[in-house]
Structure formats: structure tokens, C-alpha cells
Amino acid sequence: MVRILFTSAGRRVELTRCFRRAAEKLGLRAEIHACDLEPELSAACLEAEAAFQVPRCTAPDYVERLLDHCAREKIDLLVPTIDTELDVLSRARERFAQAGTMVHVSAPETIDVVRDKERTISVLAAAGVPVPRTARIEDVRADPSGWAFPLFAKPVGGSASRGIGVLHSAADIRDDYPEPMLVQELLRGPEYTINMYLDARGRMRSAIPHLRISTRAGEVEKGRTVRDARMIAIAADIAAALEGAEGVLCFQLIDDPDRGPRVFEINARFGGGYPLADHAGGRFAESLLARVAGLTECASEHWREGVTMVRYDSAVFRG
Known part of the structure; x- marks a missing residue:
């Protein structure tokens, strides 16, 4: 039990x-x-x-x-x-x-980084991970001449989609944001999530990219696993950059046709699209339970490419 x-x-x-x-x-x-x-x-x-x-x-x-x-x-x-x-x-x-x-859960020093989007970009950039150009919104407001619009605005902290939006020109930058905001170059292209597993010593055992074919309420609704060597290498660099990270993490990137893949989000937990990685053979949940039971962690690189997940609404009834 x-x-x-x-x-x-x-x-x-x-x-x-x-x-x-x-x-x-x-x-x-x-x-x-x-x-x-x-x-x-x-x-x-x-x-x-x-x-x-x-x-x-x-x-x-x-x-x-x-x-x-x-x-x-x-x-x-x-x-x-x-x-x-x-x-x-x-x-x-x-x-x-x-x-x-x-x-x-990862160590506090890891959570401190991933919960602050400005620090996330800074730490990843220092480790050579490709990220979008990023600045505080007040800095861009003060001197927008060095930026090519449109740009993307989002809060420094927090989660979900609170406060995000596209800035088509400097005139779109408000002066009354209720919280600290970042501005990033606007990325275009297909979006991917990479689910990754780090063992108890912080070593990456597996990374499974999937294309986010469509999303609903911020979570993937239709996705397909893709074995992309670039994205798996980025996952390894992220694992090395986040001291104290362990277990399951996921990150999102956009494969921009001009810039290449750019990481813009990390979640140090099971993401909503994890069941796709699980079905493809990643064995992340099994690996955690093995660790709890004193067995060898078993997250695997031998997962299947081209596995497609299509979600639908179901219901649970009581009474």
C-alpha cells in the first residue's frame, strides 16, 4: 500500500x-x-x-x-x-x-527562481539557455526606441494568465499596472511543453517534448510527443542551471522561425499535460513511487514519439 x-x-x-x-x-x-x-x-x-x-x-x-x-x-x-x-x-x-x-517539490532556492519570471530569464540566460529578450516594463516605457514592437507583457510573479497582453506600440504601455511587469520580444511559431524528470541527485533522467496543438484554459487540450534533440538538450541545460531541482518539472518554449527555440516559462511541478508524457512511456510517476518504496528510480528515455493526446469533457457524479 x-x-x-x-x-x-x-x-x-x-x-x-x-x-x-x-x-x-x-x-x-x-x-x-x-x-x-x-x-x-x-x-x-x-x-x-x-x-x-x-x-x-x-x-x-x-x-x-x-x-x-x-x-x-x-x-x-x-x-x-x-x-x-x-x-x-x-x-x-x-x-x-x-x-x-x-x-x-524542489529546494527553496529553485522555487525562488522559477516563481520569479525575471530571475528565471536571468538564470537561464547566464547558463546559455535560449530565452527571449526581456526587460522591466518601466525601462521599456522610458526608452522604447531600442525595441521592435509588437512586444509581450506579463507579470513578474504569479501564474495563470493574469495581466498578460500584446503591446503593439509604446502607447499601449499603461502606467497603472497593479503589479511589477515584464516585457519580452514577441515570439511566433509552434509552442511546446517539455516534461522532464530529475532524480534525487538532480540528474536529468528523461525529457519529453510535446507540441501543444491546441489549448484550453491554459492547458494542453490536444498534444503530440516529438523527439526534438534541440529541446532535450535545452532541458539538460535547465537541469544544470537550477541547483536544488528534483523530480518533475516542465517548461514551455516557442520555436520561433527566425530566432529558434526560446524558453519563456518553467513550472517546478507536474504540469497539466503530464498524462501525455506518462502514456508515451516516461514513467515519471512510477519513478517517484519507486523512490518512496526504496527502489531504483526508473524515469525513462525510451518513450514513444508521435503519441497524440486529445482531451474531452467527462463528469463525476455523487448523490
Whole structure:
């Protein structure tokens, strides 16, 4: 038996199923626990063996609530699913370990980088990773002459799509943004996500690119795995640049026809498109469970190219 807790579980039904299948391959039975703000309205919570309510991850008692559950229920592995909870969980890793729970999260120094888009670009550029030209929006406002419009604006921190937009000219730069903003050269071309697995020592074991054929609500709806040596090499460079990174990360890039691939986003967690990498044979979830069980990590480079995922709406009913 291996007990796995998914936090901010929401709609991550397919992710929990990936772990169920991974456990079976290892000869284990997975007991899925899940939590959310409103577990009665979370499909992943409704499919879990156990579900409970938690406050927002910014609440002062968030970690304590999780720790209590992990200690009481003997949770083996905690898997966060959203960016905003990574910071508090990374800084509490040792407390969870003392309770017998491994938290799937990178070290705080890694989370500090990936949660700040300006630092992300700076760290990656210093490591030779191709990134778009980037600056603070106030610097571009002060001297737009050195930039070729249109440009892309996005917040320094945060997640999802808050505040993003295309700037067609200097006149589009507002002077009342509610948070710090960045400006980047506007990239054109197909967009890819690369799911990657780093073992407990931070060594990259696997990187699986997929073309984002179409997206909905920021997540891939239709995708196809592509074995692109350039993108796999970029993944290795990112792994080397992020000291303290481990487990599953994903990053996004655009393969610009003029500039080549340019990385613009990193998420230090399971991304929404991970089930495609799992089905293609990446074995990331299985590798994590193997680590928990004291077995050899097994994330694999022997995955299948050309695997296509097409998502559709389903429903979970209770009552």
C-alpha cells in the first residue's frame, strides 16, 4: 500500500490515475487522498479514497493542516499541483519528512527562481539557455526606441494568465499596472511543453517534448510527443542551471522561425499535460513511487514519439 496526497487537487483526475497505474506496475496498491478548498466540487477529490477541505495555501495554518493529515493517515508522498503552494511546501519539506511523508517539490532556492519570471530569464540566460529578450516594463516605457514592437507583457510573479497582453506600440504601455511587469520580444511559431524528470541527485533522467496543438484554459487540450534533440538538450541545460531541482518539472518554449527555440516559462511541478508524457512511456510517476518504496528510480528515455493526446469533457457524479 502506498498513500498519496494530492493538494489543490481540482480537476487533476487523470494525474491521480497515472499514479494508480504506476503503483500497479510496481506491485503496489495506491490509496489516493486529495484536498481542495471545496472538495465536494473537485472531481479529483470525488474520485479519491479520502478527501478533505483545506484553506488557501497562503493561510497561516495551511501547512499544519496538511502535516496533521499526513501524520494521522501515514501519507507516503505529497504531490502539489499548483505553483502558489510550492514555496511554503518547499520550506516545510523536512517537517513532512519527519512525519514520514516525502513532498514532491524542489529546494527553496529553485522555487525562488522559477516563481520569479525575471530571475528565471536571468538564470537561464547566464547558463546559455535560449530565452527571449526581456526587460522591466518601466525601462521599456522610458526608452522604447531600442525595441521592435509588437512586444509581450506579463507579470513578474504569479501564474495563470493574469495581466498578460500584446503591446503593439509604446502607447499601449499603461502606467497603472497593479503589479511589477515584464516585457519580452514577441515570439511566433509552434509552442511546446517539455516534461522532464530529475532524480534525487538532480540528474536529468528523461525529457519529453510535446507540441501543444491546441489549448484550453491554459492547458494542453490536444498534444503530440516529438523527439526534438534541440529541446532535450535545452532541458539538460535547465537541469544544470537550477541547483536544488528534483523530480518533475516542465517548461514551455516557442520555436520561433527566425530566432529558434526560446524558453519563456518553467513550472517546478507536474504540469497539466503530464498524462501525455506518462502514456508515451516516461514513467515519471512510477519513478517517484519507486523512490518512496526504496527502489531504483526508473524515469525513462525510451518513450514513444508521435503519441497524440486529445482531451474531452467527462463528469463525476455523487448523490
